[in-house]
Amino acid sequence: MSHAPAVLITGASTGIGATYAERFARRGHDLVLVARDAARMEALASRLRQDSGVAIDILPADLTQASDLARVETRLREDARIGILINNAGTAIGGSFVEQSTDDMARLVALNATALVRLAGAIAPRLAEAGNGAIINIGSVVGLAPEFGMTVYGATKAFVLFLSQGLALELGPKGVYVQAVLPATTRTEIWQHVGTDVDAMTNVMEVGDLVDAALVGFDRREPVTIPPLHDDGQWNALEAARKAMLGNIVNARPAERYRSPA
Template sequence: MTQETSSPQKALITGASSGIGATYADRLARRGMDLVLVARNATRLGTLADRLRAQTGVRIEVLPADLTLEADLSVVQRRLEEGDVTMLVNNAGMALKGGLLDASSDDLTRIIALNVLAPTRLAASAGKTFAARGQGAIVNLGSVLSLAPEMLDGVYSGTKAYVLNLSQSMTAQLKGRGVFVQVVLPGATRTEIWERSGNDVNALPPEMVMGVDELVDAALVGFDRGEDVTIPPLQDDAPFREMTSVRLAMMPLLSTNAAAPRYRGA
């Protein structure tokens, strides 16, 4: 059975006012799902909600929130815990201009709050609620940079590596409890995150940048297939599967009562 045929009936989407989040809202509304749209920009949320209501007839709730603020994050957590939401799309995120040595303390605090703390707390609330009901889905938006820490900004890629780690752990923990967890790893995608962080997506070769419609449509194909990790730009997933196989084979060897011989004194 595909994820589509057992699709939840109401999705809460963070970062829903533009880009990936707004495209998920469009696609899920066209699948007949009611929506709870979360983002800072209430005006944009309202415009999107009005359009999707007119085009699809689904019920849409607008929930303006800044997920870097404790009070707002708690409101969204409580909304998930009410029990009628059955799909979480953990999409809200930000990037930095430059890296660790270029960012201010406030920038570093904000990116960790939005890219790590917020999705963790929302995933925890959704996971507990869905597991108690025995049904639900969590989609976490990561990045291919989680697999390439040497590239670009290690802070951003580090937050996305965390999202990948969290998602894979949740998949293992929630297996058999009716909760499906998917992590999506986009490559460079044409969204407003570039402009907001002061970066220029047009500086990249066009063949490296995916359109947001292409990205979300591919991610939903992965969702329907029940993929726990979906990498839309990866043409052949054999290297990723091989890497995963090696990692899993190494797991029993990672904790022993003696240091490896290569670390013992001569």
């Protein structure tokens, strides 16, 4: 039995989630793997049990389905062994906003945003009461850049960033660490969902490199980790500019430029 907190990972059957499972297993953490593909998770769990000797539970779930999501929420609320949640499950859809169906958009929001916030909400009260633990939310640099043209996907990832920063402010003083991880183009199966050949793309980060970098940020307790950004001064400058506005955006009267006709 591991003395380290158990880690629940969503989207754990492949890609970023599976790699997080490997890395935390190496660190001696027991795991709870959540994804739709039970066979893939069983294969991963069998290998990791043999390689690392940790205990691994498999929890098949489609997080866009209310009953499945509720089962995972219950596990997070009731299993005191789980001290780290990795909100990794997510998807994307191809096409422009006017080409995407509203049903596809709703499913995207349900997985990328609604499921993520519900799972964080399930575990956060218990971690806050215990005074320790961590929540890792996988966002995307697309959430910073509407220019990339992935409007709904990017909006969900902007939500992930904002939520993570807000949770860090609320939960940090209670001993709970919250990290937002913002990948750029990474070699995962998500590109199949949008009909793109990732092998034809440039500047593609390998999953292992992404997760290893994210874990450096995790160990340093960074609130926001952006593995592909070489000049962290740019992020620091963006944050400084945003914070500099805070004292100027709450006023009783409109700004002067809006007080006269154009």
